[in-house]
Amino acid sequence: MGIFDGATDGIYRDKDVLDEDYQPDQVLEREDEIADYRDALLDVLFGRTPDNIFLYGKAGVGKTAVTNFVLGELRAEVETRDTADPIHISRVNCDSETTYSVIRELANGLLPATHSPYAAKGYSTSDLFDELYEQMERVGGTHLIVLDEVDHLSDPDALLYQLPRARANGYLNDARVGIIGISNNYTFRNTLSSKVKSTLMETEISFSTYDADELVSILEHRADLAFQPGVCEDSAITLCAAYAAKDDGSARQAIDLLRAAADAAWKADDPTITDAHVKDVRDDVDRGQLHDKISDQTTNAQRVLEAAARLQNKHGEPARTREIQESYQQLARSYGDPDPSTSLKFAQRHLDDLEMLGFVIKSEENRGKGGGRSYIWEVDMDLETVIDVREDIEQTNAA
Ligand SMILES: Nc1ncnc2c1ncn2[C@@H]1O[C@H](COP(=O)(O)OP(=O)(O)OP(=O)(O)O)[C@@H](O)[C@H]1O
Ligand SMILES: [Mg+2]
Numbered sequence: 001m002g003i004f005d006g007a008t009d010g011i012y013r014d015k016d017v018l019d020e021d022y023q024p025d026q027v028l029e030r031e032d033e034i035a036d037y038r039d040a041l042l043d044v045l046f047g048r049t050p051d052n053i054f055l056y057g058k059a060g061v062g063k064t065a066v067t068n069f070v071l072g073e074l075r076a077e078v079e080t081r082d083t084a085d086p087i088h089i090s091r092v093n094c095d096s097e098t099t100y101s102v103i104r105e106l107a108n109g110l111l112p113a114t115h116s117p118y119a120a121k122g123y124s125t126s127d128l129f130d131e132l133y134e135q136m137e138r139v140g141g142t143h144l145i146v147l148d149e150v151d152h153l154s155d156p157d158a159l160l161y162q163l164p165r166a167r168a169n170g171y172l173n174d175a176r177v178g179i180i181g182i183s184n185n186y187t188f189r190n191t192l193s194s195k196v197k198s199t200l201m202e203t204e205i206s207f208s209t210y211d212a213d214e215l216v217s218i219l220e221h222r223a224d225l226a227f228q229p230g231v232c233e234d235s236a237i238t239l240c241a242a243y244a245a246k247d248d249g250s251a252r253q254a255i256d257l258l259r260a261a262a263d264a265a266w267k268a269d270d271p272t273i274t275d276a277h278v279k280d281v282r283d284d285v286d287r288g289q290l291h292d293k294i295s296d297q298t299t300n301a302q303r304v305l306e307a308a309a310r311l312q313n314k315h316g317e318p319a320r321t322r323e324i325q326e327s328y329q330q331l332a333r334s335y336g337d338p339d340p341s342t343s344l345k346f347a348q349r350h351l352d353d354l355e356m357l358g359f360v361i362k363s364e365e366n367r368g369k370g371g372g373r374s375y376i377w378e379v380d381m382d383l384e385t386v387i388d389v390r391e392d393i394e395q396t397n398a399a
Pocket of ligand 2: 063064065148
């Protein structure tokens, strides 16, 4: 008898719907955000330039899912209308990118198949902008450019100033541009110049975290598609939703938990998915989540976090900004950065971002009269896990 003999698909009907890259055809619990999104893009149907849009919200709250859904609907509608300009959607993930590399990627994406791609070096940024505009004009229509993780761009002002003004500045005649910036860093907007802020944020859509009821409705819908009828107990769904709501309010986390619980049940040949399966897999899923959450941050932000976690672990109490900044420098050098930032402001800025994302808790230290202001930063996650996960990430990056 072979080792695979007798294996069955058991509880699953369509396991793919639990995958990270599955695009739900129904986005639930986001009616208001979808309505704002629609309004901002409405001009496209009438041959006019749409609003630029800035979406923000924590990880896993549906920014990508809603974007894909809305753009899919827009594309379908445009096809049914003669008066509408054709649309071209470009998606770029800005993680570790520069204005130069983003422009190049956009231009390459529009090139005809016979044209060889623009090389990674050898153009000035303004030459590349010209090439991009030429391709946009050639293709025509409305170009919707989705810049995911736009806060990771090393020089966002350059890109975000130029692109939305291309038409006003006479670089485009036929083609139109709409920018959709996505970020889970709300303080990012304050780092932009005021001109850029006002154009990029014509429409701002904020995505709040999901509460347990919203997560139950999202999970129920997925479970109906994923499993054979009656296989998934309601209480297992409620528990996944409750855990995820209590942690980050992330649908990704809730779905990950359900998938892991289902897999545990399936591998054990159990006929149903129960609370016990959810409880069993929770620690593993948490670690995976933490890994993703941390690796979503810029390398510098991660290292600042790691420095804070190591100090707190060693001393049994949270560290001050200056200590974290010094420890960050050592740490960055040990990871091969020859020239880490020595500025206190740099550490402060990253720590403020990390606070906003819920990684650390900031409090003011009382140093008595004339003592000046000083902050302490408590890492609000399991310290050993953070350090472990960070070592993993650096090792993977070095490999
Ligand atoms: N309202 C929803 N209805 C159905 N599925 C959802 C909804 N919101 C999120 N999801 C699902 O949850 C997962 C995470 O959502 P999504 O990728 O859209 O999050 P995000 O806000 O883009 O996160 P990140 O900031 O990490 O990119 C995806 O699998 C998505 O399909
Ligand atoms: Mg996303």
